[in-house]
Every structure is written in C-alpha cells, then in structure tokens.
Amino acid sequence: MFIRVKTTPNSPRKSVQIVESFRVDNKVKQKIVKHIGVALDDYELNELKLLASAIKTKLELENTLPLYTPEEIEKQIEKSKENIKRDIYSDDDYVVNIKDLVEEDRVITGIHDIYGKMFDELDLKNIFVNPARNKSSVEYFRNIVLARIAKPDSKSRSVHMLEENFGVSLDLDSVYKMMDKIDDKSIEKLNSIAYSETKKLFDDEIDVIYFDATTIYFESFTEDIGDDAIRKNGYSKDLKFNQPQVVLALMVTKEGLPIGYELFSGDTFDGHTLIPSLKILRDKYNVDNVVYVADSGMFNNDNLKELEMLEEYNFNYIVGARIKNMQKNIKEQILNKNNYKELNSEISIANITLDNGRKLVVTYSLKRARKDKADREKAIKKLKDKLEKNISVKSQLSNQGYKKYLQLKSNNEESTCDLSIALNEDKIYEDSLWDGLKGLIVNKNSTLSNDEILTQYNNLWQVEESFRITKHDLKIRPVYHWKPSRVKAHIAISFASLLIVRHLEYRIKLQYKKLSPKVIRDLLLNIQTSIVYDKTKKIKYAIPSKIKLETKKIYKLMDKQYSTTPYIIGKL
Helix, strand or coil: CCCEEECCCCCCCCEEEEEEEEECCCEEEEEEEEEEECCCHHHHHHHHHHHHHCCCCCCHHCCCCCCCCCHHHHHHHHHHHHHHHHHCCCCCHCCCCCEEEEEEEECCHHHHHHHHHHHCCCCCHHCCCCCCHHHHHHEEEEEEEEHHHHHCCCCCHHHHHHHHHHHCCHHHHHHHHHHHHHCCCHHHHHHHHHHHHHHCCCCCCEEEEEEEEEEEEEECCCCCCCCCCCCCCCCCCCCCCCCCEEEEEEEECCCCCCEEEEECCCCCCCCCCCCCCHHHHHHHCCCCCCCCEHHHHHHHHHHHHHHHHHHHCCCCCEECCCHHHHCCHHHHHHHHHHHHCCCCCCEEEEEEEEECCEEEEEEEEEEHHHHHHHHHHHHHHHHHHHHHCCHHHHHHHCHHHHHEEEEHHHHHHHCCEEEEEEHHHHHHHHHHHHCCCEEEEEECCCCHHEEEEEEEEHHHHHHHHHHHHHHCCCCCCCCCCCCCHHHHHHHHHHHHCCCCHHHHHHHHHHCCCCCCCCHHHHHCCCCCCEEEEEEECCEEEEEECCCHHHHHHHHHHCCCCCCCEEEEEEEE
16 A cells, blocks of 8 residues: 555645555556545645555554454344345335334434544543453443533433434443543553554654643532542632632644643642643653643743743743733833834734743734724723713722723812722723733743744644533533542543544544534434334334435545435334
C-alpha cells in the first residue's frame, strides 16, 4: 500500500488516496483502497496526508491478521443465513397489505454504527485489564459511552433510554459494577490512549498543547471528608458557590483533539492544576519540545510562582497576561504608541522585556478596540438608565464589572450626608486607553516569532470548545454520584465520549466538511430501522430509514455499509 496524491488539471484540487498494487497476467495494476479527501491548499494537503498515513498503518496491521476477525465471521454467517432465507421466501411474502401492518419497534442504529466504530478504532476497550476476559464490562462501558453521546443523562435514565430507543438491554447494577472497575490504572490507560491515538494523526508529533481548567458541580450539597475527598466547595465558574465541585483540567491539541485530563478536588485553584498536569504528561510521554498555551485566568498576582515553576521544569509556554495589573513602568511602556510596530493593517505589536527577563508581547487590534469601545458604551448606557431610576447607593457601588465607572458625589459642600451616584469620567477615560490591547507572556528563552505566538494563542478557543461540548452536549454536570471512585469513573466516561466525538468531528472535517458535534449526532439519531409485523402473513419486516446526503458521506468515510432496502427478519 502507498499514499497517492492525484492532481486535477487546471485546478488547485488534489486528491489523497491509499492505493494498493496487484498483478493480473504479469501486469501490475492499482486499485484505490480508500479515498481520504480533497485538498485545496498545501495546509489541507499535509493534514490529509498525515491522516492517510495513520489509516494506512491500521490497514496494514489488519492485513497481517487472519482473513476474518471473529466479528467478520459472525457477519458472514448471518449473511449466509439471509441468502438461504431469500431462497425460501416467495414473491408473495414481499407483497404487503398496509392494513395488516403494525410497527412493533423503531431502533436507532446510526449512533452505534458510527460512534461505535469510532470507539472500536480508538481501542477504548483496552482501558480494562484483559478486555477479552472482561467482555461484559467492555460492552457496558461502550454502551454507556454511546448513550452519553446520544442523549446524556443519569445512568438509570441512560439504561432506560438504551432499551427503549436502541434495543440494548442493560442491568443498572451491572453498570455500577462496570464503573467500579474503572480505577486509577484504567484512567491512566484512557489518557494514554487519548494521547497515542491523537499523536498518530500528526506523524507522531504534537508541538502545541492547550491547557485550561473548569469546575464540575454536583447535585448534592454535601462535601466529602477524608484523605481521598474530591467533592469540595471552592470558587465555582458556574456560580454554584453553595454546591461542592471538582476541578477538571483538560489538555487538547490545536485541532481540539483531547490528549489527556486530570481531576482535582473542588477547592483547588485553577492555576495550581497546571504544573501537576504538565509534569504527569511529560513523565509519561516525550513532550519536552512542546509549547503550552493557557489563558490569563490561570495566573494571578498570588501564583506568579507557577510561571517560575514552568521555567524551572524547562516548559515552553504562552500565557495570557493581566496587563492592567502590571508595574507602573511596564504599563507606561504598554501605553506608549511609539513602542508598537505594524504587523498588518489590523494589528500592531510591541515586545517588552519584564523585570524578571520574561518576554511580554502586547498587540493592539483595531477590531478588538472597536469591540471594547462598543461594550463600554453599551454598559455606560445601562448605568445611566439605572441612575435615572434613583436606585439605592448601596446596590450600585461596587468594583465589579462596569460598576467601577460609578463614584459618590456630594450634593452639598457643607454636608457629607447628601450624596448621590455619578459617572466617573476620569475612570472611563483611563479605561479607554486600554482598548484593543492584549498581552501575552512567553518564557525567557522562547524562540517563537511574533506570528507564531499569536497564531498559537489564538487557537486557545479549541480547549474552550471542548469544555463547551463536555458541559453542554455531553452534560457532564451535575454529577449524581458521591463515592470518589464513581465520580472518577463518571468523568472518565465523559472524557471517552469527548474523545470519540472530537475524533469523528476532525475526520469528517478533513475528508468531507466542517460539521458540529451536535449536527453529526442529530444526523445519526435519525438513522433508524422500523420493525413491522404483518398480522395476516405472520411475517416481520425491517424497514431502514431514508438517509441524507451528509449521513451517506459519514458512513462512506467510516467504511460502513448502509442500505435502505427493506428485508424480511423472519416468518412465524
């Protein structure tokens, strides 16, 4: 097998294919094993070639195995049975009277067809020790992961949904037993699979890792106690300050593909999750030359030592800077327009060396400046509207958000009791000086260019998107479990779901077009098979649903066959 790039005359389109040579009458011929996709530029071409290389490796490995896997043998047996049945069914058996038909069931098949195959391709069964002897746990894990992708809910409701909509019957107690087998070793294996399977797609090289942390709250209001306690009250990003939580630290590539996660107790500050997570990652894998990217929310004045630790452990990093909180001399340099050089028509950039030797890269963006100004003017209008309504002084005075633009004003020079609230014009002006400015801190020995720094930081939205998918599409919260081991297992199930969802999304984007995880899921939920019973003839028929063009593409790129031709299940 080899990878072939086929060009189109007078067109920038280049097709990437996996091709195999074979002999016919002493002549060498070629056949396309798999069409990977079409590239319109060099970047897309390189991405498709990397994907083709990963798929080619898997295909070559499969060719070294017996002709049929156990699953393939089973399929062949079933196919043989169907061929026999077709011989004994008469033409009359295929003629139906609509009045005699009753729909007995309708089973969703698309989720298990596509996401199930993705589960298998990622070898997620291997999170269990000796998966061949733990077939039941693997099966339960697979179905619960797919249920979370299809319609996330509590484990009991997922069991009900699987039986009602997918024809899969699970015992709830057995689900919990499966979760109890997802121990620390299983979670470590899950992270290892995420890293290695993602790395295969990029020629075994990951050069940038994006890092962020978020909070996951519980349904209950009781904290854990003991040495292994993880449910703790802390600063909640979901404004659930009266509920215990855990802190989830997530690491993804610039394409948004997950490569690992770590779980911390709910009272852990975001910034204190970075170093432990990166140390674990580096201890396990060869990631010495990786640049780590994180937002300014990971750092504050109290934990700047985290940056020192990054340098101590020789980590390369790009982190957002809180430029308004910096020393006076640094702020003066930031606000000095003479320090900026034009990068392009929209962006200017300044390079400033901090007192500790670190590099501060500050950009001025016209687009960001217009947005900052518009946001402030909108907020000021709201403040003016509230002032006109004579809202109490106490409710208005605050340093939070745009309330910082308000100040107390004396209405009587002889009395300190006659006070009112007014806009602080000086504060508004001072704030406007920072419109369009964004600061990034990089390590002392960084060799990255300004363009590289900005490009890598601007991709930070990928980890934010993964958190959005995890929280909203997969509904990782609230957590209904209370035992630490079950909580960890729930997070592992959610991470496995995220891994499958984002890998499928990436593959579809490369080989077809950009489709959101929600769109992909909805397309597959519509792939159903109706089981119809003929009361007179005592025959059961299966009628597959119509399939959309986009769904056809998904099935094709996943090498899954789909036919809309109705067939006879059995005759009673």
